[in-house]
Amino acid sequence: MTPMTKTALLFGACLTAAVAVAPAGAPAGGLADPGVQVAANRDPGKRLYLRKTCIACHGKDGKGAMLAYPNLAGQDEKYIVEQVKDIMDAKRTGSPDETGNPRSAGMRGALVTADGQPRITDDEIKQIAAWLAKMEPAPPAKPETPVDPQRVAAGEKLYTKFKCRTCHGKDGTKPLKGYPYIAGQKTEYLIAQMTDIRDKKRTNGKAKTMYPMIKKAKDDDIALLADFLASIDRTAKN
Ligand code: HEC
Numbered sequence: 001m002t003p004m005t006k007t008a009l010l011f012g013a014c015l016t017a018a019v020a021v022a023p024a025g026a027p028a029g030g031l032a033d034p035g036v037q038v039a040a041n042r043d044p045g046k047r048l049y050l051r052k053t054c055i056a057c058h059g060k061d062g063k064g065a066m067l068a069y070p071n072l073a074g075q076d077e078k079y080i081v082e083q084v085k086d087i088m089d090a091k092r093t094g095s096p097d098e099t100g101n102p103r104s105a106g107m108r109g110a111l112v113t114a115d116g117q118p119r120i121t122d123d124e125i126k127q128i129a130a131w132l133a134k135m136e137p138a139p140p141a142k143p144e145t146p147v148d149p150q151r152v153a154a155g156e157k158l159y160t161k162f163k164c165r166t167c168h169g170k171d172g173t174k175p176l177k178g179y180p181y182i183a184g185q186k187t188e189y190l191i192a193q194m195t196d197i198r199d200k201k202r203t204n205g206k207a208k209t210m211y212p213m214i215k216k217a218k219d220d221d222i223a224l225l226a227d228f229l230a231s232i233d234r235t236a237k238n
């Protein structure tokens with residue numbers, strides 16, 4: 001058995017347990033709720049999002065994802081499809097998380113069997129992505145200790161200095177087609193991804209196009225950029 005399948009197995013098992021005990025915010029009981037069921041029946045993408053267990057980690061309607069996992073509501077449709085496939089193909093693993101496993105190992109374990117068979121079809125991924133892209137983005141998370149406005153201002157300056165806008169648009173709210181929205185995403189998630197792209201631990205998709213800009217960013221710069229981006233309210237801008 002390769003280490004990857006071992007990880008996948010382990011996480012598959014964890015996930016089954018996690019879904020069974022319904023972690024915070026994951027409405028395992030939601031399916032039994034007639035209101036949720038009726039709404040879900042209307043959109044096949046939403047139904048699949050529940051059935052394929054995405055909700056357990058990414059939260060109701062792609063908002064309020066658990067831990068430092070990304071929110072998906074209002075993300076670019078094409079980008080969602082490509083990332084799901086890259087994670088299933090183990091092309092996007094990222095640096096290890098606090099459990100020592102690749103950041104995407106849990107998701108891969110949920111969507112690919114131990115012997116490498118997909119538990120979801122390309123068409124199902126597309127339907128979920130189309131539905132998620134239509135969802136209103138999550139409002140910015142409220143940090144436990146308010147972020148110093150000077151940090152946000154400093155992050156905004158760096159965003160201009162490093163020319164992030166070329167691809168992610170003004171304030172991270174108007175990316176090129178197929179590129180990710182980065183405004184209003186969780187601070188910790190943003191830091192992890194910027195660091196992984198800078199350190200070439202995330203090289204899937206078009207991540208390499210960003211490398212020449214982010215390679216100049218120090219850890220402190222990345223933290224400021226994240227404070228700025230996480231503070232932006234996409235619900236207000238839409
Ligand atoms: C066991 C938890 C888990 C499950 C189940 C799960 N994901 Fe994920 N997902 C994650 C984590 C963690 C990441 C971030 C990985 C990283 O940091 O590289 C992620 C990343 C993503 C991304 C990339 C987001 C971005 O901004 O780059 C997309 C899209 C995504 N998941 C969609 C889905 C869909 C659709 C499903 C269901 C078919 C699903 N996920 C199921 C945990 C999960």
Ligand code: HEC
Nearest residue numbers: 162163164167180182190193204205206207209210213225
């Ligand atoms: C030349 C285009 C380009 C530039 C400039 C650029 N990026 Fe990116 N960025 C991308 C692409 C493309 C991705 C998605 C990579 C992929 O396909 O997997 C990405 C991904 C990201 C992500 C992860 C998003 C997620 O949901 O996982 C963050 C955060 C990010 N960029 C921040 C920045 C910041 C901050 C800057 C400026 C320092 C910047 N980017 C400059 C193209 C760019």
